[in-house]
Amino acid sequence: MKCHVCFRKCDIEDGKLGFCGARTVKDGVVVADNYGKLTSIALDPIEKKPLKRFYPESMILSVGSYGCSLRCPFCQNHEISWSDVAFSYKNRAEYYSPQEIASIAKRYESQGNIGVAFTYNEPLVGYELVRDTAKLVHANGMKNVLVTSGNASISILREIAPFIDAMNIDLKGFTDSYYTDVIKGNRRMVMDFIVEA
Numbered sequence: 001m002k003c004h005v006c007f008r009k010c011d012i013e014d015g016k017l018g019f020c021g022a023r024t025v026k027d028g029v030v031v032a033d034n035y036g037k038l039t040s041i042a043l044d045p046i047e048k049k050p051l052k053r054f055y056p057e058s059m060i061l062s063v064g065s066y067g068c069s070l071r072c073p074f075c076q077n078h079e080i081s082w083s084d085v086a087f088s089y090k091n092r093a094e095y096y097s098p099q100e101i102a103s104i105a106k107r108y109e110s111q112g113n114i115g116v117a118f119t120y121n122e123p124l125v126g127y128e129l130v131r132d133t134a135k136l137v138h139a140n141g142m143k144n145v146l147v148t149s150g151n152a153s154i155s156i157l158r159e160i161a162p163f164i165d166a167m168n169i170d171l172k173g174f175t176d177s178y179y180t181d182v183i184k185g186n187r188r189m190v191m192d193f194i195v196e197a
């Protein structure tokens, strides 16, 4: 089955993983293998996302899983996003449901928490968790932040955008060759994502 989440359009066999290590095929359908399997959960300052003008000096519950469609050699999160260590979380990560994540965020409201940030790895390789959790966070009257490389299709963006209040879309370079040769990405897809956002 073909995955259409990012530019790679991986052909995935049943039970195998795509390049990102986060998506698989079950019963003939491409699904997020990393759904709810968090590698990190922390209450961070909003400036660490980094957002300067979105509720400055507030806190935000930040969650991430494993999996990424890029291979940036300078990645500071590779141990929880795309290294062998990160992929070992497939079998050992603790599961958090969207309901649990939204309720933890609400519990920390008294400590300055404004909502949930989807970050650390590439959240959109597991966009289903972003979508399902962000809806609940909004229902609780809180905010959602997406930190992404922007290597995702417009249809995915349109599915989640109604629930996202702020984004950091990380444009990592300015030439096609930098994207293809250094970080193994696709600059055109990122630019289209930014324009659509």
Ligand code: SF4
Residues within 6 Å of the ligand: 003, 004, 005, 006, 007, 008, 009, 010, 017, 018, 019, 020, 021, 022, 023, 068, 069, 125
């Ligand atoms: S999201 Fe993952 S499985 Fe889907 S096309 Fe991109 S790298 Fe491949």
